Amino acid sequence: MKEVTVQELKSFLDTHADFQLIDVREPFEYEVSNLNGLNIPLAGILIEADKIAKDIPVIIQCRSGKRSAQAVLLLEQQGFDNLSNLKGGILAWKEEIDPEIEVY
Template sequence: MNEITVQELKEKIDRGEDFQLIDVREDFEYQTSNIGGQHIPLGGILIETDKLYTDKPVVVMCRSGKRSAAAIMQLEQQGFTNLYNLKGGILAWQAEIDPSIQVY
């Protein structure tokens, strides 16, 4: 499974690279804190595959990286090959990039 660090994600954002960010956390988690990704909870990821790009990198994130890894494993079984797991999730983002973001 491909992974990307929060530093690498921040660089992609700062450079204005063309990619998709998917947040697979639950609604209340996304409402508490998010970094602007498209919200598709893990439970609905296979139902909403039509919302995922196939022609550009897709970074999948959650709280710590475990649910996003589960989402990627499910999506790879559906044929997706352009997925990257955000290592450490929003917890790593808060610890290394933006300490002002609220985590739980």
């Protein structure tokens, strides 16, 4: 499974790279804090797979990297080959990029 670090994600965001960010946490978690990704909870990832790009890089994130890793595995079984897991999730983002972001 491909992974990207929070530093790599920040670089993508800073340079306005052409990619898609998917947040697989639950809506109530997304409301607490998010990185402006598209919110598709893990339980619905296969049902809403048509919302996920196949022609540009896609980074999947969650709180710690565990649920997003599950999402990557599920989607790869459906033929996606452009996915990366955000290593450490939003917790790593808080620790390494933005200590002010709220996490739970």
